[in-house]
Amino acid sequence: MLPGKSIRQREVAMTLRLIIGNKNYSSWSFRPWIAMKTANIPFDETVVSLNDPDFKKTVHTISPAGKVPAIADDGAHVWESLAILEYLAERFPAAGLWPADRAARAHARAISSEMHAGFVPLRRECPMNFWRPKKSRELSAEARQNIARIDAMWADCRARFGQGGPFLFGRFGAADAMYAPVVTRFRTYGVKLDSDSEAYCNAVMDYAPMKQWIADAKNEPWLIAAYELG
Numbered sequence: 396m397l398p399g400k401s402i403r404q405r406e407v408a409m410t411l412r413l414i415i416g417n418k419n420y421s422s423w424s425f426r427p428w429i430a431m432k433t434a435n436i437p438f439d440e441t442v443v444s445l446n447d448p449d450f451k452k453t454v455h456t457i458s459p460a461g462k463v464p465a466i467a468d469d470g471a472h473v474w475e476s477l478a479i480l481e482y483l484a485e486r487f488p489a490a491g492l493w494p495a496d497r498a499a500r501a502h503a504r505a506i507s508s509e510m511h512a513g514f515v516p517l518r519r520e521c522p523m524n525f526w527r528p529k530k531s532r533e534l535s536a537e538a539r540q541n542i543a544r545i546d547a548m549w550a551d552c553r554a555r556f557g558q559g560g561p562f563l564f565g566r567f568g569a570a571d572a573m574y575a576p577v578v579t580r581f582r583t584y585g586v587k588l589d590s591d592s593e594a595y596c597n598a599v600m601d602y603a604p605m606k607q608w609i610a611d612a613k614n615e616p617w618l619i620a621a622y623e624l625g
Contacts, residue, residue, distance in 0.1 A: 411438040414454055416445045416463040418612035420622045422523040422576035424464040425608060426476040430483060430572040432604035434490030438466070444617040477511045480569045492569040499556045503563070503570040506548055510573045517541035521580040522622050525612045531585035532624070542586055545577060550591040561598035575599055579609075 413431065415424030431438055443453050443463070451461045458465035458474035465474040466482070473482045484492040494500045516537035534542075552563040552570075559565025563574070578599040581588065588596065599605055 410467075410469040411436065412441065412457070412467045413438050414441045414443060414457055414463055414465045416443060416450075417615055417617055417619070418442065418608055419525050419615050419617070420445060420523060420619060421463060422518070422580075423462075423476045425523070425576050426572045427464050427466065427479040427483065429575055429604045429608060430480055430492055430569055432607070433567050433572070434483065434487055434492060436483065436487055436490065442615075444619075446617070446619050475511075477507060477573070480507070480572060484569060491566065492572075494556065494564045494568065496556075499564050502552070502556065503568065506552070506563075507570050507573040509548075510577070514541045514545070514577075517545075517577075517580070520624075521584045521586075522624060523576050523579055524583060524622055524624075525579065525609050526618075527583050527623070529583055529585060534584075542581075542588075545574070546588045546592045549574075549595050550589050553591050553595060561595065563595070567602060571599065575605060 413427065415421060415428060418425070428440075441453070443450050445463075447453070454461050454463055454465060457467045457472050460474050462474065464476060464479060465472065466479055468482075468486070471482070473479050480492060483490070494503055516535055520532075520534050520538045549563065556564045560567075562568070562571045564570060578596045580586070581596060582600065
């Protein structure tokens with residue numbers, strides 16, 4: 396027996412595996428990783444650089460889509476960030492990754508789906524990159540519209556559901572995991588936000604798992620030119 400761990404914890408530690416891409420660039424990988432850290436879910440982590448010649452071969456062991464992130468857990472294979480978050484919420488209900496209140500939970504799922512399916516101009520023009528010096532860059536009208544929508548969304552969530560803490564629905568949860576990479580983008584590219592949204596970004600940037608991911612990202616050896624925008 397392992398001291399200090401329950402049988403359930405030991406079983407999860409032996410079975411749950413997360414495959415992710417570069418921590419400096421792979422925003423989709425970031426989402427389930429920070430959710431699992433938040434929920435104190437033990438897992439084995441495999442990092443594969445997005446330009447690794449064996450990337451597809453490695454990822455295909457779990458994800459038929461050949462993309463990261465992907466998890467394997469006791470016979471279950473799950474890929475796509477939002478699907479993984481839903482799986483984790485079901486597998487570990489005590490973690491509270493979604494709000495307990497029905498209306499808040501529905502809202503959290505809606506904005507998470509909006510992130511998963513949208514904001515393509517912002518994601519394209521402001522890729523996640525912790526190595527990049529913090530400075531603004533000229534953005535398209537479409538990207539600026541994305542920013543305005545997110546700014547308004549965050550302020551609305553904080554006003555309606557954020558009384559229990561500094562995050563979108565009080566405590567850090569799945570919706571915050573979906574938007575955490577956006578927070579880093581706004582900081583990296585010098586995006587100005589409403590004061591409520593700025594306060595939210597400050598809370599996310601000060602969150603311990605966020606700091607751990609950033610430190611890991613800055614220590615990675617890989618550089619991919621396609622993500623190194625000016």
